[in-house]
Amino acid sequence: MDTTRRGFLGTIGKVTIGAAASVAGASRSATAATQSGAADRSVAHWGMVVDLRKCIGCQACTVACIMENDVPEDAFRTHVSVYELVKDGQDPAMVMLPRLCNHCDDPPCLPVCPVEATFKAENGEVLVDASKCVGCAYCVQACPYDARFINHETQVADKCTFCFHRTQAGLLPACVETCVGGARNFGDLNDPESEVSRMLRENEVSVLRPEMHTNPNVYYIGLDDVLDGRIAGDAAYTPPVETAHRAIHEEGA
Amino acid sequence: MGYQVQELVGTVHEAAWLPWAVQYFFLIAVSATALLLALPGFVLGREGALPASRLALMVAVTTGITAPIALLADLHQPFRFWEFFIYTHRTSWMAWGAWVVPSYVALTLGFAWAVHRPAFFQMGQDNWRFAWLFRLLSLGGSGNAFAPLIGIGAGLTALGILTYTGMEVMIVRARPLWNTPFLPLQFAATGAVGALGVMLVLERSLCRDGNLEAALNRRLAIALGLVSVLGGLWFALALSGLSPRHSEALASVAGFPTWQKIAAWGALSIVVPFVIALVLPRRSGWVTGLIAIHAAWMFRWTVFMGGQAVPKVGSGLYDALMPTGLSGLMGVIGTFGLWLFLLIAYTTFVPWTLAGRPDNTRTATGPARSI
Amino acid sequence: MTNRRNILKGGAAAGALGTFGVGYADTVKKLAKGKWSGETPRNQHLTGNSIPPEFSIDPVTGDVTPNPDQAMSYTMCIGCTTMCGVRVRVDKKANKVLRVAGNPYSPMSTDPFIRYESSVAESFAAMAQAGKGQGLTSRSTACGRGNAVLEQVDNPRRVLQPLKRVGPRGSGKWQTIGFDQLLEEVVEGGDLFGEGPVAGLRDIRDLEAPALAGAPEFGPRANHLVWMNCVDDGRDNFVLRWLKQSFGSNNFTRHGSYCGGAYRSGSGAMFGNFKSMPHAKPDFSNAEFIIFAGTAPGNAGNPFKRIGTLVAKARSDGDLSYVVVDPVLNHAQNGPSGERSRWVPIKPGTDGAMAMAMMRWMFENDRYDAGYLASPSKAAADAAGEASWSNATHLVITDPDHPRHGHCLRGSDLGLEIVGEAYSDADPFMVSSPAGAVPAGDAAAPLFHEGMAETPAGPVAVKTALTLLREEALSRAIADYATDCGIPEDKLIELAREFTSHGRKAAVSSHGGMMTGTGFYNAYALMMLNTLIGNLNWKGGTMIAGGGFPENNGPAYDLKSFPGAVKAKGLPFGRNVPYEKTSEYKAKKAAGAAYPADGPWYPNAPGLATEWMSSLVNGYPYKAEALIFRNTNPVYGVPGVAHLVDKLKDPAVVPLIISIDPFINESSALSDYIVPDSVMYETWGFTKPWGGVATKATCARWPVIEPKMAKTAEGERIGMETFLIGVAKRIGLPGFGEDAIPDATGALHPLNRAEDWYLRGAANVALIGAPVQDATDEDIDLSNVARILDDLKATLKPSEWRKAATIYAKGGRYENIEHSYQGDRASYAFNAPMLVWNEQLGSFRRATTGTGLPGTPAWRAPEFADGTKVSDHYSREDWPIQIVSFKSPLQNSYSVGAKSLLRIVASNPVNVGRALAKAHGIKTGDMVRLTTPGGRLESVAVVRDGIAADTVAIEHGFGHRGFGAQDITIDGATLAADPRLAAGVLLNDIGMLDPTREKAGVWVDPVSGTAVRQGLPARIERI
């Protein structure tokens, strides 16, 4: 069982550049933890900690988001990529990687917006004012995570809002509420007592595309660095939309 | 570290900048570079440069009008274009572009008007069906000493166009293929290639003056030379690793067969016209011109559509490289349609052959061109 | 000249402008629309079309302010057989389900689940920022499918009116008919399709005439009505009352034989009951090491969602490490968890070899729990402080000539005085002792013994059960086992060592992976590993389910019996009884050769849907006159059944087929009539977890939206209950109509509508043991039980309705989590012995061969019905690869209509291992052809490393022909086929018949009679 034993241990218990370079929230919650924090705590700063060890790839988050936010047919605000990864001779292993807007503290999508329709809200959400958006899609180009899209129904930029409408009502984001594995954890990074702050303190975390220095507020536990950016290898098979692919079912032989 | 990944579940992102954007960036670059090529004749007043400058101005004006119209179509909320002028986000190159474009178009049109004012005036004098119109057009005078001034203004905004279009795309770090310092220069150089290509084609169809053809071919060769030098440097930097950004750009597409084909194709469409333009500068205008136009357009299609086909986090490639559906194609064809229309109108109603060195003493000689 | 040029120019100009106009039209339209070139979203600023929150909850106080436009009700998901308790969010005005989340009271959706005493308001707050751990601690979930299946309610292809076929069966053409016409035709029969007379249910319900002339053992003709059912969705008690106690047919079966029947039977062999097939699940949260062999936690498994949650937690926050033994790497494994979660590839169908190898090593290295196994009785186990016991020490008669060969030695065999029947429970089992065989007492007994027992009839060769198991295990070298299962010897030993290094905090779990040609013995062997370490009933070991609060026999109403109930009689249609009981046997015996029988019989199996298909098309043991498919789809689900379907299409074979189903699936498509039925959130029912929950839990389902089916003249929604009540009344069957339901005082109550049954069931659930609290007005209001309040009040007694209301307000009744354990033992223990030797198994004879099989776990090559080896028919040379099926993590067998799921995964390319792909020059994206003896299919290949050698794996849930994958014509109007619904391929289409059965039947396991979908012999080629 030796090969299996080596397994993935490499990846957990390793600080990636990400953690070093841009764990804004992590350091924030750390400082918040040290000081009385009153100032910091007054306003919540939302963040998400995704524990990849807990993700079972059930896509409940993906579908809940679609239902909650009426995401149009051809787009996702969040989804979970699934990979089979073989690392230097180890046994193949499954990685389910939930993706959504990182609500970056340095969001490349924001400065490019010509009309200031994209902005950072009080609690750290990066939002789009749909009535202001001219639909130039410059932000879509600028986001390093493919987290934005033009909503073909409303013709404006669309993306994860961290379920702004729900958090305002004291509720959890839809994808978090329904996370079967408990991988998605959401809360106030300014509150050292919060679950997410605790998780950031107690675990090695990393972020996607740390080299972009976007200071994401979505952190990952157990993210292998070969998966933290654009991923080599074949894309998942998708059949031609209009027709299901050929399959003859034969009776008898 | 050796590893192998097979994506089992992923998503596909469609291109958010449509073929309209390709058209805009193509036309506006052609327009701006053409405008600059028109200056020697009409601003510096070099008699010998006039034939070329006339064609250049024609190109600058027609593409200059078409480009913003294509741009508007690439906005998913076109009616909200006015917001660009209400909330200008200083950190956004696009926001600045929103101011540069109209100034450029206005100055270019003003310049063209000034250049042709004497001819307009002249045609207003003879008695014929549309004389009244030309009297209006000439604003009852024929003086155009101020033309060079407007020309300089137009020239400056043309530079503004080349800068902002280049920077707007270049600063997008999320797209390695765009995020290379060379991109603005490459846009300008290929823009010139496109402009000269169009001028050659127009020369063949409107002037048939072998010397002009040869002159234009010579300039085309220079522009193409510049393009290949930039291209060569681009690759050198990428391969040598001297510029990580270039290396990343190359890495983002290298290894995909489609992209190898594209690279080869691109190289050919630079080298072939270059050689022809040098070897037989006469009677090759059609060929060199058309290939040049194709090269300039193709460069943009590849950069924009191809660039958007590169996933930022996923595996493989998205299939944005091919125009998505008929609507995408119609966008392309449609803008060319408008442009063609403007060329016809220009050659029909504008006494462009009479455009001369701006100077208030001189009055147009010879009969007004029959319509 | 000039003019011509101008005209040309003009033309060109016009043309150019024209093309521009066309190309620019969209932009112009957008401009014309003004500020919103697209649709104006609900919220014009930040949140677009997101639905308004269901309520707002003060993050500090937890005060709930409901959203008057939405209802939040606790009911049940049926997105798969797991049947979780969920919270459904309804747009009241539109009567539309907006979104689904979990029910925090329910262990199926929440861990840890909240106290049952919590008010509904508190249950809402628990999942919000105000809740424990900012709502994360008891967040309650629905899985991806559970979030999507709400789309099934509004599925455009739902059946809402009774349908009658037009033209031949399966032609896809239907006409809508009225409810009364439906009843009239199915009850009275007649020339219904212009194809000749069809017997109606009234005639078929004949309790006198025999089902088969000259074979009284098969009971009356009423048995000619046969009922195929999916899983118990919480309405089976109603069905069984109608079918068995009213109609008088004994023929009811569920899908077990093509679900995980082989595993359940193997488990049943050890737990000592082949009919109820008890099974235990690992204590996922407290185990230290689990081997999942043939079940894929988090990818599928039952309860899917709960296991997914618990295993994810345990491998990250807890002490669990586990190994998934599977030909396919899937979501059960988790890379980021490192060595906590490992994948071991195995050759399909060879788990028996793996398990026997582990046993051999355990025997040879004394790594089994001798102390535990030594207890010969419950008393001994109690005395030894054990939580369960086994028959390891019991003596078994091994003398082949002895009439009781294969049975356990009993007191009466030695002529001991016993009170009561010989071989009854009163007749003691014997263990060895220095003084010879003695009755099992309350002290430890020798584990191993081999010798002679002195009986009045002379000495008899006997061995202890464990001796027999050890012999079986030691019959082959570990190296040989290794070659058979493809797991290297050292890895097998490593597995055995690790498994035996955690005391009782280790477990083996299985399920669908056992659906192979030797699945029964593979499962028995795997389960036996649990017994060898004595982990049953221990915290961290294996545990049986806590069960539920039965709705049909509670203190308030007796839903089990009623005046005039009949007793259904006769051997079952599926031949799951001893062949020796039949007249055929007697006749053949008289004729000199009792064996082989005309077809296989399965005395050690429960009802077998797989065998029913064979019985149906062959009329063996007798002919069925009417078949009812109820929410079931064997035509899609049974491998190889395609070969039988043509016969089923012939009305002469089964004259009347009725489906009760909301959809036209592959099976209901073959029926003569389709009775519409309610979908999930529209329907009633009570279910208990099928396993993996240590506490008592009953989930209550109720119509939280107005059902969509058409109404009867009386204004009742047409559905299963309406239909059965209607038929019962028309024929005049007992137990329906007025005076049908006795209450505790014996007073009778009516059964005229579903509510009469289910609301009384709710009262029972509420009143069992210590009654639940009354529902407060706030509970009723917040959970929208107000919807059914009038019915509650009208149907139930004043003392009952508020308690029943609590059951619906909280989506069921759930024992609090602290009742899971008593100390370090499971609160709900299984007390019967674990059978190391199963004498029923060890003594039966296969009807088709007359030969016997081992009574302990064993590893044998797969055989067809006539006892010949499968490999003799389909050699490795001709069929070098094997095909297996694994559940889609997203789809189940009927969720394809929930279109959101297809957005995420649109098809199921076949998974090919890298080495195999290389050998055939196959690359990801290539088309390949798979051929089995049962057929062939073509599909796209995905090349992966996570596939066992020479194996191809097909994800289950695609390749549909029902549900709208093909055209459906109703009343002349055609709903065109949607190719997206047909995407992908179905392994079952290339499933196999057993070539040795002259009465056609699909390939099944010889003991459990369960369908073989794993390890189909096959060929692959690139095309």
Ligand SMILES: Nc1nc2c(c(=O)[nH]1)N[C@H]1C(S)=C(S)[C@@H](COP(=O)(O)OP(=O)(O)OC[C@H]3O[C@@H](n4cnc5c(=O)[nH]c(N)nc54)[C@H](O)[C@@H]3O)O[C@H]1N2
């Ligand atoms: N996502 C999802 N969840 C579900 C369902 C669903 O359709 N989708 N259905 C529900 C139902 S009805 C059931 S019964 C359960 C079933 O749950 P499971 O039994 O866990 O699922 P299966 O896919 O039937 O089989 C489990 C695994 O057995 C593997 N296997 C195949 N052949 C062999 C073999 O020879 N040996 C071994 N060791 N493994 C083998 C398959 O690759 C598969 O991964 O899931 C329930 N939950």
Ligand SMILES: Nc1nc2c(c(=O)[nH]1)N[C@H]1C(S)=C(S)[C@@H](COP(=O)(O)OP(=O)(O)OC[C@H]3O[C@@H](n4cnc5c(=O)[nH]c(N)nc54)[C@H](O)[C@@H]3O)O[C@H]1N2
């Ligand atoms: N190749 C292969 N074959 C398999 C499996 C596999 O993994 N691979 N899995 C096997 C397993 S584990 C099982 S359990 C069987 C399942 O097979 P079955 O139990 O025979 O059928 P299901 O597909 O569950 O069909 C249940 C039907 O109920 C109907 N239905 C759906 N939702 C509702 C509802 O809300 N209300 C009502 N009233 N009806 C509804 C639908 O028409 C659906 O077809 O398939 C087995 N077949």
Ligand code: SF4
């Ligand atoms: S993830 Fe993309 S869209 Fe989200 S904030 Fe960062 S840059 Fe902007």
Ligand code: SF4
């Ligand atoms: S699409 Fe909308 S949000 Fe994005 S940059 Fe353009 S205006 Fe801003």
Ligand code: SF4
């Ligand atoms: S937070 Fe809300 S919007 Fe963002 S991914 Fe989750 S559900 Fe979708």
Ligand code: SF4
């Ligand atoms: S819901 Fe949770 S467990 Fe399921 S896929 Fe999404 S993140 Fe993973």
Ligand code: SF4
């Ligand atoms: S597991 Fe998912 S689909 Fe199955 S019942 Fe539960 S929530 Fe529904």
Ligand SMILES: [Mo]
């Ligand atoms: Mo199942």
